[in-house]
Amino acid sequence: MEQSTLWNIFSEESLGFQRTILEKSGLGQSTYIPEALRTLPPNPSLAFAEKEVELVFFHAMDDLLAKTVVKAGNIGILIVNSSLFSPSPSLCSRIINKYKLKSNVLSYNLGGMGCSAGLIAVDLAKHLLQVHRESLALVLSTENITLNCYFGDKRSMLVSNCLFRMGASAVLLSNRSSDRYSAKYELIHTVRTHKANDDRGYRCAFQEEDSKGKVGIALSKDLPIVAGEALKINLTSLGYVVLPIKEKLLYYANYIGRNIFKMQMKSYAPDFKKAFGHFCIHAGGRGILDTVQKGLHLTDELLEPSRMTLSRFGNTSSSSLWYELAYSVLEY
Structure with missing residues (x-):
């Protein structure tokens, strides 16, 4: 019955293509897909999408508050990023309502920024903390899978089905002098390069409809090239400093x-191994990790956090780097 149901959604060729991509992706057998996509037939509804985002966000938020012993009412800045799922009320509003954040909290919803959004959100938090003294900034990152699984046959749009999985992260930043000695890390530099001024960069991950009107994310073959160019520019800027x-x-x-x-x-x-002891390369897929490892001459040990994150959790988009950082802490 399962095979028959799948065949009613995908052609036999599309199933075979996805199977091949999965076998080469570097993903293991324990990654998470949302409940809506585990039902027969799949039920990518708004209700299930809301259930998914609340599941990952609320768990991440609960863990953060428990570990930091911070009261939610003391958070002054809230930044939420979810590229493709932007409901009303906003995701920020859901967090504020659930945890009863104060009415003057500065809240921001970032959308459409893909896998880089988690670090973009941290960069925004850094700039806000430079203005608002003695403040706490919370950054919540995720990508919603429920409403963004592609059920067509266009191969460039099927790839995302094979790589992206459920996940979320919660990060608390502070500029309060009292938190200096209890914080795990100190944020020193952030560097960002935008490639949308180049057509290849603009089109490398594009939400669109196929010829049958089915919506999905088309991943261009130029994606690794564009990512490599952006990484080169970032490292050049960072190299001057480190x-x-x-x-x-x-x-x-x-x-x-x-x-x-x-x-x-x-x-x-x-x-760069002479400047950094650890590397967290976005777990976008095995091919991307192979390319970055070769380009930066990184050892297998240095890529272990990224590869293990990809295997265990898949590509969790904007939250993946925090999974890798957590692995690095546990490993070392």
């Missing part, structure tokens, strides 16, 4: 040789 002098000199010498003296040589990739 790299040791020797690495900077080697990079500058290589740049001058290639661009001024027109010498035939490969561009020099600085060794």
Whole structure:
């Protein structure tokens, strides 16, 4: 019966294609899909979508409040990011109502920003905390799967079915002097590069309808290339700040040789292992991790948090980096 139901939704070719992608994706057998997609037939309704987001957000929020012993009423800034699910009342309003946050809380809903939204939200929180002194900022990140599973046959849109899974993160940032010694981490730098001014970047992950009117996210083959270009720009900006002098000199010498003296040589990739002890590369898929590992000359040990997150939880979009950071803490 299950096979018959699936065949009524997908063609045999589409099922085979998704099976192949799953086998090569790096995902394990314990990732989570929402309840609506486990029913026969699937029931991607608004009610189930709300149930999914409340399940992941409320659990993440409860864990955070318990671990930090912070009262919800003391949170002054709330930032929620969910790229494709933006209901009314807003997700911020649901959190405020559930946990009775104060009426003057600064709340922001970020949408349409994909897997990078979690760090974009942290960057926004950082800038807000520079203005609002002695404040707490809460960042909640997720991506809703229930209403965004694709039930057509266009291959570029089927890929997302195979990679994305349920997940969420809750991060609390503070600029209160009393929290300095109890905080786990100190935020030093944030760097962001936007590639929407380039058509390849603009189209690399695009929500659209197929020829039969079925909505999904089309992932372009240019996605790894665009991501690599953005990463290169980010690392160049960050390198000026964090790299040791020797690495900077080697990079500058290589740049001058290639661009001024027109010498035939490969561009020099600085060794960021000399600046960082840990790397959390977004668990977007095995191919992306392979490309980044090769480009940055990272060891298997340094990629372990990313690969284990992908295997255990799948691509949880904007929250995945926090899964990786949690793995790094437990591992080391």
